[in-house]
Amino acid sequence: MGRPFGVKRGNKKRKEKYDEHIEEGEQEQEEPQPKQLKTDDVSREEEAGNQEKQSEEAEGDVVHQLEGIPLGPVQSQLSKSVGVTFVLERASLEVAKVGKTYQILNSDDHTNFLKRNGRNPADYRPDIVHQALLSILDSPLNKAGKVRAVYVRTGKGVLFEVKPHVRIPRTYKRFAGIMLQLLQKLSITAAGKREKLLRMIKNPVTQYLPVNARKIGFSHSSERLVEMQDYVAAIGDDTPLVFVVGAMAHGKIETEYTDDFISISNYPLSAACCINIICDAVRKHLKFI
Numbered sequence: 001m002g003r004p005f006g007v008k009r010g011n012k013k014r015k016e017k018y019d020e021h022i023e024e025g026e027q028e029q030e031e032p033q034p035k036q037l038k039t040d041d042v043s044r045e046e047e048a049g050n051q052e053k054q055s056e057e058a059e060g061d062v063v064h065q066l067e068g069i070p071l072g073p074v075q076s077q078l079s080k081s082v083g084v085t086f087v088l089e090r091a092s093l094e095v096a097k098v099g100k101t102y103q104i105l106n107s108d109d110h111t112n113f114l115k116r117n118g119r120n121p122a123d124y125r126p127d128i129v130h131q132a133l134l135s136i137l138d139s140p141l142n143k144a145g146k147v148r149a150v151y152v153r154t155g156k157g158v159l160f161e162v163k164p165h166v167r168i169p170r171t172y173k174r175f176a177g178i179m180l181q182l183l184q185k186l187s188i189t190a191a192g193k194r195e196k197l198l199r200m201i202k203n204p205v206t207q208y209l210p211v212n213a214r215k216i217g218f219s220h221s222s223e224r225l226v227e228m229q230d231y232v233a234a235i236g237d238d239t240p241l242v243f244v245v246g247a248m249a250h251g252k253i254e255t256e257y258t259d260d261f262i263s264i265s266n267y268p269l270s271a272a273c274c275i276n277i278i279c280d281a282v283r284k285h286l287k288f289i
């Protein structure tokens with residue numbers, strides 16, 4: 001087996017840079033600590049995107065029993081159709097060693113650390129992907145078994161899958177702990193089960209999407225303003241839907257794989273609010289409450 005995930009040769013310099021800029025008094029969360037990790041996550045994420053093989057090997061070796069991520073309710077068999085897919089793009093999930101611990105960087109707890117490393121704290125918003133995931137997983141659409149799959153791609157291009165029946169921690173601190181484990185250990189398995197609830201997968205995301213799917217990108221800046229329910233109704237029921245939503249604070253998703261690029265409100269929305277509108281439009285189209 002290759003070297004442990006995240007242990008990258010030749011980036012000692014960058015690690016030192018992170019380490020030497022730790023501020024006294026920088027808030028440190030008590031997140032689970034990796035035992036063998038030697039580098040910051042910037043390099044780990046870069047590696048992860050290209051290391052599916054290594055990932056598969058590691059997955060075979062390690063089964064992470066995670067109490068606190070129970071399975072959600074068993075999904076009903078409401079409809080035979082395939083269900084919708086969500087892709088959350090540009091999620092801010094970057095790990096660095098802050099003080100003695102590895103943490104998911106966020107603008108609240110790591111402002112000084114980020115500034116000293118030449119980063120803009122406003123870009124570090126992992127709470128956005130947390131809220132977006134909760135919106136998808138909590139939706140009646142998902143509870144009715146109509147969410148087929150959820151994929152998250154980080155700003156560094158690391159791709160992972162979230163099973164629709166997973167229960168993501170509701171508090172940010174616990175969510176960050178799970179994300180940290182996922183980025184370090186490649187997959188997370190339900191306590192007492194073999195099924196991987198979250199797992200790193202190889203890019204590109206398109207290989208996991210239904211062949212004839214309509215892939216719809218969302219942005220406030222799109223010139224095509226639509227009423228979401230009408231838009232969904234206009235697409236044939238046999239066409240699987242893939243919704244691509246940004247999980248970042250600023251900017252626009254840039255994806256080559258979307259067929260449409262639409263705006264669903266005259267107002268700039270949070271990713272979570274945008275997802276709520278999407279889920280409700282599909283729910284209404286499927287006519288269930």
Ligand SMILES: C[S@@+](CC[C@H](N)C(=O)[O-])C[C@H]1O[C@@H](n2cnc3c(N)ncnc32)[C@H](O)[C@@H]1O
Pocket residue numbers: 217218219220221244245246247248249250251252253262263264265266267268269270271272274
């Ligand atoms: C916080 S916003 C990012 C802001 C960004 N300027 C934008 O709207 O593309 C997060 C995501 O929510 C979605 N979003 C926000 N407002 C929207 C709108 N009015 N129509 C469609 N999607 C929207 C987009 O996918 C966006 O990437």
